Amino acid sequence: MASKEATVYIVDCGATMGGKSHDRSRTNLDWALEYIWDRITATVATGRKTAMAGIVALRTNTTKNPLDTEDDYSNITVLREIGQVLMPHVRLLREQLLVSSTEAGDAVSAIVVAMQMIEQTCKKLKYERKIVLVTDARGSIQTDGLEEIVRKLDEDGIELVVLGVDFDDAEYGFKEEGKDGLKAENEAVLKQLCGDCGGTFGTLGQAVEELGIPRVKKTKAVPSYKGVLTLGSPEMFETALSVDVERYPKTMLQAAPSASKFIVRGDSQAVVGESEAGADGEAGDGGWGGLTAVKNAMTYQIVDKEAAGGKRDVDRDELSKGYEYGRTAVHISESDRNVTLFETTPGFDIIGFVDRTLYERYLDTHRGSLMIAQRSNDKASMALSSFIHALYELDSYAVARLVAKENKDPRIVLLAPNIEPDFECLYDIELPFAEDMRSYRFPPLDRVVTVSGKELKVHRNLPSDELKDAMSDYVDSMDLSTFGKDDEGQSAEYMPMEETYAPMLHRLHQVIKHRAVFPSGDPPPPYEILTRYSHPPSELIEQSQPALDRLMEAANVKKVPPKARGKRYGRKEAPKPLSDLDVGALLAHDPKHKRARLDPRNAIPEFKQRVNDASDMDTVKDACKQMKGIIFDMIRHSTGSAKYDAVVEALRVMREEVVDLSAAEDYEIWNEVLRELKTELFAGKLGEGREELWYRVRVNRLGLLQARNEKGKPLEGAVGDEEARKFLLAR
Template identity: 30%
Template sequence: MAEKEATVIVVDLSPSMAESHMATAKGQSDIEMSMKYVYDKVGSKVLSERKTDVVGIVGVGTDDTLNRMSEEDAYKHISILYQIRQFLYRDYHLLPKKLVPSLKSHGDLISGLVVAMDAIAEYCRHLKFIKNIVILSNCATPLDFGGMDGIIDKLVEMKVNLSIFTVGADEETSTAIQRANHSLLSDFVDRVAGRDLNAIIAPFADVLRDLEIPHVRKVRSTNSYNGTLTVGDPNQFNDSLSIPVERFAYAKTASKINSVSYIKPKGNVSTSPTRQVTTTLGRRIKYEITVSKESDDGNTGKDVQEVEKGDLKKGYRYGASVVPLSAEEEENLRFLTTTSLDVIGFVPFDTIGPWQLLTETNFIIAKRTDKKATLCLSSLIHAMFENELYGIARFVIKNDRPPVLILLIPFITDGFEALVETQLPFAEDVRSFRFPSLEIIRTVKGKILKEHHYLPTEDMKNNMKDFINAMDISNLTPEGLPANLGDPDGREFAAVGEIFDPVIANTRQAIMYRALHPDQDLPPLSDSLLRDTYPPEALVKQASPIANRLVESVNVKKIAKYKTNKRRYAAEGEEELKQESILNVDELIGSNANKNDSERPVSKRRKVDTNEDEEHREFDIEAEIDKWQRIAAGPESDAALPRIFEQACADIDMLLSDENPDLAVVIRKVSILRSSAVKLDEPGWYNNYILKLQDALVMGGLANSGRSKIWEELSTKGLGEIPISDGYLED
């Protein structure tokens, strides 16, 4: 469980904040630059949805006065815009309207700090909280530094972490009052930091660089296993080991955010025929599960009723049918296990590849109150490390849970020893590939060739080796510069803690931006996410001569892109040519539409007589499917659309009339027909046909031929009626 945290952000809203004092602001005012921090800080708390991570906002320089010390003149024009609480989506949505600079009012920033301290003291009382106060100001308003000793003593008593971010106050273009206030605030922060508190003052340019780095959620690690680690069976062998241990998480996979949960859809939206979505701003989407029951007249899908979650039963799909499984049956089939962590063997380091260890990791340590267990586990860890051995163990985290096979890795650092636990993959999860040799070619007769046009020459190998070494990123600085230029901080390029999941980071950015700007396009991705998508420019420049030499040695030739149904341009003076399609779609559609049922093509499995001499021809299924895939592009005349759709339906009926219809082809054609109806904005055509087809397969003339299973398969694939609630109007 994460610790409780209370943060109060003090924002300067004096008239000077509407001006621009930062050289890198690109015309943006100081309040616009400050709001970037507010949006990011508050937005991360909204997305975390933690009730124990609360935040409040205090405005300094507001037209009104709203605080508990408003009777004193020093606290005029200071308002608590948001009381300390869990921020919700609707609160975040209204931030731009609340934080607006005043036209004439001024407030004292130090008094705003005191109001923030009072708000934290009132909310947290004597409970254990991480307390933070953040001040955003351009320092352009005179400050009252009287009584600073009492403020510092109170900060130390409350154990408040203080951060002051100045917007343009330390630049060459700053005014004299800005420089003076910045100097006094720096002295104040130094005095606070000298009392063993976390206190910093930083220019806003540094804050902007930190904002580009995605958030990594840190949570308190909890004990997930409290049992024994056994080596051997204590019930059979006297020399077996049984060590009391505990298990704590080390690295966890960040869960992805479902952006739909935070967006209010327009109207009633159906994600599927059985899930209706309802939502209100500031709340997650709630799902209501409904089922269609057969009505009195025998039609399905007419009588729809809601089902409570407690009435649902588990089921497993087996082919086209669903096999229900009751709670009693599931209990009888459960594999009974007991909580245990049993080492079943040891393997050398070189037998396990790093690509096999891609799951979450945990620390296994000795029980902290047992000195004997600490000594025993330390001996085991050192023995494994000195002999270069991994441990393989069978792990059951709780009773009746399925067992997993884990790898135990010895981990030793200054003052800490543990076993790192990670789950081993199944054999089906590991793919082993064998590639042909680059050294020799063995002919069919057994002859070995060391020189062949399929084999690379020594010059090619050397150039490729030089190119790989030149593109090595392990010796780069964090800025992507070669290591020979040096990095005074000793940092590395693409460190483990600096590589982020672009899906999670981009989704977070999109949700927060859409809440503030619902009608604008999403901003581009930050440089911190795009940095790892292409090689560093300095590295490419350094390796370019070697790459050119490699291209020349292997005789690389560019191949023109293959063009399908694209216009080819002839040389100057010649006629323009067009690449003709092998299949004349217009001719096929036009000719087949006027044929009667006996002349229409049928399934590839079936042959049809074409004249009295009993000549036969086969129908090309792939060509016919390709034809209906082209329907969505639209013919030359809209009047031909109903005729084309009717012909497509007739082709499907012809396939189903076969004694052994190809189910895969039927499903594919119905799927194409449905998608074509959606693209042509004519759902009524498809719905009329699919309802007739349902009656024919379930209750009509085709039901006696065993066609009801075909309708079950079509329903399972989601090829039923197009819902009118998807924005279509019934014809």
């Protein structure tokens, strides 16, 4: 169960926060809010009602707080009481957290107000309590009663975090020159306060900089198996091994946040939303702000010639399940489904052992888990420890059969020992069954075997000793394991595992949080740590360049000239082949004779030759028209999907040949063919049930051609990016 959290953010909005210090392009308040928005949106993203936060504005023009009857608590405004924060609250806070026109307001008094808010909300319940103060320390601070405040913070278990604008921090390496006396004195007071209560004191620059470091989510481990690890049959033999164990996930895939579909709420739904709104204007729809979720409705139809449209709706209860066997649906009734169920009982049974050196790492097929002895069971701990040490000393792995729950499919796992000074466990990884393995035979890489069976060690396709040495030197020169530097300046790994993050996952989180606060703003650039390892370091590339030059010389690497593109027809002379052979004479009995029709049995080669030898536009159009007719005939006479691969290949060749012509009017030839193909496919003119072919067209990306200018923009009247995308996806 997730813990309860109560955090109060105190934001200094004094007049001095409107300045721009140290050549920053933003005001001090905007800079501070970058940290505040990141923390608040991270809380909103959890969606947990137990993750609560409150907002207090310091040095405001108005006063509104539980202690506002006293003069010491003036110019402090509670913008948001402690509670679950939703998107409407974030957008409202954007309008409220603005630079004020006053410099009055006590930061220590704001901390007392935050303590009062936490005490009223949390009472004596178990909460993780925190107060975060962001200020530039340029206002007056009352130092009376600090000892009582420290005692209360310790008594209530409240963590205090103070982040200052341009505060001095020796560990971070920042010191503000020319600091005025008031700020220096306030800074010392706040630092002493944090030191007395065990809080955190730091400079805002470091906090903002560390926002780019993704925060790895820590989850509470949930056991995937609790039971007995056995070797032998304990119910039959007293000498069999039986240990009470618990199994937990070691690694888990973090999925990216998924998108949801919403529509603008209608009038009737808007009335409901208004009636459900609370006294403070909070919508009862979870803060969706005028939107409502899209609900899916599924209907089932069967073929009925007597019904309107040839199909009739039926209830789900009237249907039976069928299993696909080839292209046939095999029906199995519910009463017979127990035959398909493989009955198993929970268990973790060791079925064999294997030498560690004989195990191949490519057999790992699943995420890893770890196994420990049952908690508070000394006998099980001693037995499992003995088994772990036995595997370690014999340099072996155990193979076990795992059934986590009743009637679950059995899994075969490999158990590997792990021994650390204060921790021992068994790591396990799932192994494949024989049906999961695919064995392929490839020719050897270190020799060439001739047709007669003779083995050649020296061949043009085999690397020479000089090439092997050059490649080895190049690989060594690109070594990243010692290219980095540690804190002491010594050589270290350039890309340690704990500093590599999934770019897609964390970039998506970054953009979502930014768009939540700034709905119309452009997404920020990705954090540097997410792109740092997407390319090799420039220093290493420069350092390895001599080795690369030697490798290219040893491999005899030559630059391949770019493929010439342009109109083929209208040229005076066809390109001369490198072999000096007359390709036309080889493909045709009479090179001077031009066949009027393409042969369906040899359509692709003849089509390519016809387009290549075309002298005018009409010849290209005629060849494409004939090819279209051949493709449509193949679809009509295809038995099921037997000829779909040939159709896709013919379409691909036609598209490539038209692309090589590289002109807008040529592209339109292909676009007309594709539009006609889609229309006739879904109209059933090429046969019933041929819609699957369009799926293959989409998978192979055989979409509309888009004519572009020199800058890469679509020409006027040509197909645009959005039109091409919708054409492929829409039916």
